[in-house]
Amino acid sequence: MLSFVLRRLLALPLILLAVTFLIVLVMQLIPVEQRAVAYTTDLAQLGRIPEIIKTNHLDAGVFEQYWRWLGLALGGNLGFSRTSGQLVLQTLQARFPATLELTLFTLLPLISLSVWLGSKAAVHRGQAVDAVIRVLAVISYSTPSFVLGVWLLVIFYGVLNLLPGTGNLSNDSAIYFLTGEIRRVTGLTTIDALLSGRLDVFWDALKHLIMPVFTLMVVGSAGLIKGTRTSMLEALNSDYIRTARAKGVTEGVIVRKHARRNAMLTVITLAGLSVSGLLQGAVIAETLFGYPGVGAWAAQAAALGDLPGVLGFALLAATVVVLINLAIDLAYTVIDPRVRYA
């Protein structure tokens, strides 16, 4: 078990190497002058493009460029992101908590609601409930997040003016964080506000989360609902369920104790996948709702050809995906005692 975890953790750097090399390789498609612009910090430097190319070795071979980037990265220097006007590492540190908060607030309701709907559909297979849930899943699958988000903004921000349209805090609340009246302990605005006992700020942060979270939930639930339904159906049709029925176990207990637990293996895999789905959903949702997370920054960096920024975000995204996959494999052993890793 321990050696399995170690082996998987050792594979992580390998995957990250491959991933970052792939990006450096792809970025070679951008003309060298344009890539150099990403290294300028002010307009005056635009006149010194050839110099910048020289000092950053942008015209060197792809292997040499990658090697230089790697050397710096291992020393903790991921470069300067023109998009954020900060070092990449600083930007990641400053912006990741916001994305984490958004993801955490989405994940719990997303998974519990989808699993509930999915198993409900399986239990009532072929009935009206099943049909309704199926339609819901199809609608969620075919709703583009940017369309849903824009519509939500039009209604709840533009017309009703019930919810804030941009950012993760209103100006009044942000001041408390700037003056240090609310200490940044976890980096998550809602938790920090609660820790300082400021319920008004907590409520303000929560209001900013409602629309992005709802958007991410709607878009992310389709796969989870479908997957839960399929694996629940499989579980409900198996022999041990028939045995349980023959023993006289009530239907409710069969669903809750026997079927759902066995269906969880697939659900866990899908839930892990949905984290990676949320990460890409965050790119759009954060841009749309002006949320100060890593996703919005990455979208801007990509649009501006900010190579260090894009690489930094890709590193983060790939690390998260690999770690989540590891966590899923470990969760298998907890849920299903038959699964053992040597």
Next chain:
Amino acid sequence: MTVAERLKVRPVNVKARGSFWGRLFRHNRLARVGAVLVSLFILVALLAPVLAPPQGNCRRALGMTEMQTIPGPLAYLREVVATPDACLQMPRVGFAAQPNPPAADAPLGRVNGYDIRYGLVWGTRTAFFLGLTVLAITVTVGSLVGLAAGFLGGVTDNLLMRLTDVIFAFPALVLILVLVAALGPGLLNIIIALSLVSWAGLARVVRSEVLRLRELEFAAAAQSLGASRVRIALRHVLPNAIGPLLTIVVLEMGSLPIVAGSLSFLGLGTPLGYADWGQLIALAQKWIQGPPGQPFAYWYVTLFPGLCIFAYSLGWSLLGDSLAEALDPRNR
């Protein structure tokens, strides 16, 4: 005898083939709704020159006379099949950024001076073109890679599958973002980026099918008849292995325009003014709030393009979902 044999065999065959699609649409209302939606969009794409008649440069590119509003038969065919670039540019009536409400000359309103109706009608063609091209590329590449990996095994398999691992280590949109950022915006580059990312999933599905199929009796039978490995792979295993792709392809038809639309939305999509649904949403984003006192004034700017993408995607998803249900042996 042979006549009787034919009589016996043929009807059974026809019935067996017809019954799957027949059953699918007869018993499944959602499948019918999906088919109707998709057919409507196909109709819109075919009738585009009538629904959104050519303007400006497009008229010149098609060689239309002053009197014509709709191109003649040959020009019509040309506009639908090999659309000149000028016709995919939304005509610009005025340069005021302010949206204009639906009027006689622009029945769905205007945004940034662009006729929304024109963008939606010709955007349908863009959506079909994008989906069909990307799928033609990814299905070809995906099945060949999956076939090679599953059939050859060993080092080839290992290398190809590690390559898919690297692709899967990213959230897909992130990788597409990186690719489009590098290639530059434009429909062709979006198609390339989408293809480079989405062949991997198809390859994995085909590979697992190939691994199963090559152990079956019919492969051994072909081998014992003296068929070469290439022949077995291409003629016997491959046709059976791409069956499971059908559902994925139908679902992808609906979701590819969403991904492309997200790119346009993030400012990495088609060039400004290109007839593309995502672009219209990106333009609409600035008009979420109406002028003071009339919060709902610009409703048409967000409603029509949004509904259009949603309905297109919904049609394909309903079809794909029903197909998946019908093909699933557990539902028999």
